[in-house]
Amino acid sequence: MSPIAAWRFAQAYRARAGYPHRHPPELEPADLGLPFEPVEVPSDGGLRLPGWWIPARGDPTGPAVLLVHGWESARDRTLPNAAILHAAGLHVLTIDVRGHGENPVEALPVTPGEFGADALAGLRWLLERRDVSRGGVLGHSMGGVGALLAAAAEPRTAAVVAGSTPADPYRLTRQTFRLARLPLPGPLAYPLAWLTTHVVLEPRGHTVRSVSAAGAVARYRGPLLLVHGDADQVIPIAHLRRLVRRARRSRAGDVAAAPLDVLELPGADHSYLYEIPAYRASIARFLARWLAGPIAPDAAAAAALAVEVERPPERRHGFSALEDEPGGLRTVWRAIRAGARGARRTV
Numbered sequence: 001m002s003p004i005a006a007w008r009f010a011q012a013y014r015a016r017a018g019y020p021h022r023h024p025p026e027l028e029p030a031d032l033g034l035p036f037e038p039v040e041v042p043s044d045g046g047l048r049l050p051g052w053w054i055p056a057r058g059d060p061t062g063p064a065v066l067l068v069h070g071w072e073s074a075r076d077r078t079l080p081n082a083a084i085l086h087a088a089g090l091h092v093l094t095i096d097v098r099g100h101g102e103n104p105v106e107a108l109p110v111t112p113g114e115f116g117a118d119a120l121a122g123l124r125w126l127l128e129r130r131d132v133s134r135g136g137v138l139g140h141s142m143g144g145v146g147a148l149l150a151a152a153a154e155p156r157t158a159a160v161v162a163g164s165t166p167a168d169p170y171r172l173t174r175q176t177f178r179l180a181r182l183p184l185p186g187p188l189a190y191p192l193a194w195l196t197t198h199v200v201l202e203p204r205g206h207t208v209r210s211v212s213a214a215g216a217v218a219r220y221r222g223p224l225l226l227v228h229g230d231a232d233q234v235i236p237i238a239h240l241r242r243l244v245r246r247a248r249r250s251r252a253g254d255v256a257a258a259p260l261d262v263l264e265l266p267g268a269d270h271s272y273l274y275e276i277p278a279y280r281a282s283i284a285r286f287l288a289r290w291l292a293g294p295i296a297p298d299a300a301a302a303a304a305l306a307v308e309v310e311r312p313p314e315r316r317h318g319f320s321a322l323e324d325e326p327g328g329l330r331t332v333w334r335a336i337r338a339g340a341r342g343a344r345r346t347v
Contacts, residue, residue: 010199018109025076043121051095063291064091070141074101088300116149148216159290168212229268
């Protein structure tokens with residue numbers, strides 16, 4: 001593949017994989033029997049992120065958890081987790097990350113860095129509330145990256161749960177090539193993934209290191225629970241194992257570092273982990289322990305297990321870059337390859 005063709009592909013990838021489909025919320029907390037207050041959370045660049053504040057029962061002063069959704073998602077997709085944590089007695093804040101939900105379309109590509117910036121804004125917003133004693137964050141997939149980046153930047157973070165989390169943007173790009181079933185041999189796929197990742201990150205001024213979950217787990221030394229399904233076809237479990245290695249290496253010999261908890265869920269795929277009892281019990285027990293209540297960890301786990309969770313309705317479409325349509329990566333790849341062959345024939 002010529003350098004010009006590789007550059008054209010990287011530009012096309014950024015245009016298709018850097019701009020999520022927006023999915024305004026279709027549900028609200030009241031649909032799950034949860035009390036709530038609509039809020040706006042200020043983030044960098046003058047953004048005001050729409051969100052819901054879901055107070056604990058009796059609206060007491062106590063610990064709170066920020067929920068961060070994944071790519072091409074919105075805050076309503078976090079409501080099953082909100083119901084689980086509300087049952088455990090916790091305050092909950094959930095927001096729409098920029099370019100998602102009710103937010104306007106972004107002019108620049110959305111990257112893990114923006115998930116991190118908005119998660120940090122949400123975390124600091126809840127930590128400033130008078131009715132919040134401690135704050136933690138739970139993120140899924142790209143939201144897991146955001147949760148880790150925010151925790152690494154905010155020393156008051158008391159606990160983090162990251163589920164189905166990609167280890168770094170380079171490996172995420174390489175995985176999207178596999179999901180799009182691009183016929184790329186390894187000697188071509190790896191340098192093309194490197195170039196493409198840098199082309200996506202460059203408009204925002206990010207680097208691979210600055211928005212890497214693996215880098216964030218090495219910086220964050222607080223209580224951390226990493227969760228992954230061993231049948232995840234979107235973000236393979238190898239990403240979890242890379243995060244675990246980085247976290248353990250950074251904490252080795254650090255007597256002040258908190259324990260690292262790891263939960264591998266047999267047979268679980270990328271999404272809907274909250275349907276698995278072990279997940280519900282583990283996140284409630286972990287957060288109740290490290291956020292200091294308001295109820296004992298085992299009681300929180302039992303309350304979480306008693307919650308009847310139901311997944312939200314399916315979206316109209318999945319990850320836009322993978323769709324086999326005129327804008328999908330497979331179509332773009334075929335067009336670029338055809339153009340390259342035609343150019344060679346005319347020489």
